[in-house]
Amino acid sequence: MSIIRLYSAVLAEFNPLEPVVSVQLFRFSVGGWQIPVSNHMFMVTVAAVLLLIIIPLTGKSKKMVAAGYLANLIESICVYLREEVAKPVMGRHSDRYIGFVWTVFFFVLTLNLLGMVPTEKIIMLLTGRENHFGGPATANIWITGAMAAVTFFMMHITGIKEQGLWHYIVNFAPPVPWWMIPLIYFLEIIGSLVKPFVLAIRLFANIIAGHMILATFIGLIFILKNYGAVALSMTFAVGQSFLELFVAFLQAFIFTFLSALYIGSSIQPEH
Amino acid sequence: MIELTSGILAEAAGAAGRPELALFGAMIGCGVIIIGAAFGIGMIGSKAVESIARQPEAGGRISMTMIIAGALIEGVTFFALLVCFLAVFWLRG
Secondary structure (H helix, E strand, O other), rough: OHHHHHHHHHHHHHHOOOOOOOEEEEEEEEOOOEEEEEEEHHHHHHHHHEEEEEHHHHHHOOOOOOHHHHHHHHHHHHHHHHHHHHHHHHHHHHHHHHHHHHHHHHHHHHHHHHHOOOOOHHHHHOOOOOOOOOOOHHHHHHHHHHHHHHHHHHHHHHHHHOHHHHHHHHOOOOOOHHHHHHHHHHHHHHHHHHHHHHHHHHHHHHHHHHHHHHHHHHHHHHHHHHHHHHHHHHHHHHHHHHHHHHHHHHHHHHHHHHHHHHHHHOOOOOO | OOOHHHHHHHHHHHHOOOHHHHHHHHHHHEEEEEHHHHHHHHHHHHHHHHHHHHOHHHHHHHHHHHHHHHHHHHHHHHHHHHHHHHHHHHHOO
């Protein structure tokens, strides 16, 4: 009984899940339906608008060479993704699907990095109102699940487009003796459902774990309530923030790499 | 084996209406998951460092492969950890 009391005592002071949950901001009606808009949906919109404005602006250069530091940065990332990530797995088809690979990388990276910006604290400092405006959007299983669903559809649709439906189904499984074929098809179908699901879970769990640890370090200040706790917590919070920035880049890269790998193995049957 | 025991413990305790033992089982599960993940990633790291020492010019490709394998293992770890967290929330609420 006492462990439940300890839980309630800690949660009464500070709930570590509170900065990462998705909270409805407002609702608008379209036709006969009500569509709620949450803070994560708002961050997704902010990321989309940011990318749609910044990337075409940096891409416009009068000469053939990228000009300016932002254009060079984006171009070096794009070249790296094309040469080292897409070309080894997709071969000569890589230029058809490189747009998808670039989009996934920049979108996930922007969402992760926007999650590190404490927008609700900034707004509270400026206006003095408690709000829950911005949060880590990739800390929402539905958002990462939606991106993984896009990867799932890209896997199968590109495979069917490149190889034709019959050849895609025939080449779906590696060549095995005839009596193992039903088992192998069953396993491959389950694998093709599990792979995007694990993509979603990996990104979601990494980001939400990092943010929960950060929130717990800062929540320790509210629980312990003395200055030594402030010094120690802030040191650990800074270290954790560095780790989370690294995890933001790494998880975006891993999501992109695995999406490219799955699409590449759909396009080119591996034998 | 340990996972099986803690699973049975959690099930029995949950059915008996005392959530603390079930919490205990779920937390032991979390610990065992971390043991497996740390062991796997440590092995990958050590083999990667050994092979870079043997052949320094392949260093870039080996470290890239190490990071990718590490992220894959971590994905499975977080998946299992999430199942443990779900068990804790179901038991509490």
